[in-house]
Amino acid sequence: MLKLSGVQREGVNLYSDIYDGKIWKTFPFNGSTFFTLETVTTHLDLLFNLDWFQPFTYSQHSTGAIYASVCNLPRSERNKPENTIYLGFLSGPKEVELERINHYLAPIVDELLDLWKGWRVPKTYQCSDGLDIKVALIVRSSDIPAT
Template identity: 35%
Template sequence: MSFSICNLPPEYRYRTSNLLCTGILPGPKEQTGDQVQRYLRPVISDLLRLWRDGIMIPTESCPQGRLVRVVLVAAVCDKPAAHKIGGFGAHTHGKPCSMCWITQTDIKENLAFPSRTNDRHRELGEQYRQLKTKGARHAFVQAHSTRYTQLSRLPYFDIVNQVVIDPMHNLFLGAYRVNC
């Protein structure tokens, strides 16, 4: 997991010296959606504190420090990671889209499908979080293609619209053609 600072000019924003690496998920197997949430918990706790309280950063023009607040603008990942981080069902689920409720069987149809909303996603995620057994959670994800995400702790973050598939995977590698 890494973060870029959006306030930097674009030519500096993605230089490796300006990227903040907050964690590397261990192998040898890929993490499940619930396991990813455990790794996100401390990161989201830090983001919450930086948003609410901020941090004093001394600068040359302000040696006593300036109050800096931090917000997460977007979570940009490939499709499997976006689904795990955003609390969506697996990208291979019967409802594979993180933006609407299209089903795998209707994916070739040129129809309008009800959009997912941040409020409903948070509501379903909270219902998932309240479930006590692995079996109940599995059945819930099968039915609703939603699970709890730590991102829901950020009150300003719109999970449905701010968890995005990166352009390389979505357009250049053709993921859009095979997934919603």
């Protein structure tokens, strides 16, 4: 079961995780609250990442990875490989130019819009009646060229 760790720190003026920030507490900014103790397992927050790396030791080949982490998970769990959602790879050999990056991101954005609308998981181990899941992308992380 997911746990909102920020709830234990309520009232403390310490910002050490996404749970402590204003966006987590006020999203989607229309007076309703998306992230609550009641919705922590059904309303998921994704941290979207785009990063470049060199997969080969003696080469100038650069590969990009587009991936997401579920921020509802504790910090110690959210970036483990088994909890990372791989959304796409940019194969290189060089970083994609700014005017072409949207061609890679457009299908991912379309999928994220569908996830925002929600979908029904018919049955889970803990919920035999199923769950209605919604996903929000409220944080992104990338290096300067990717930004």
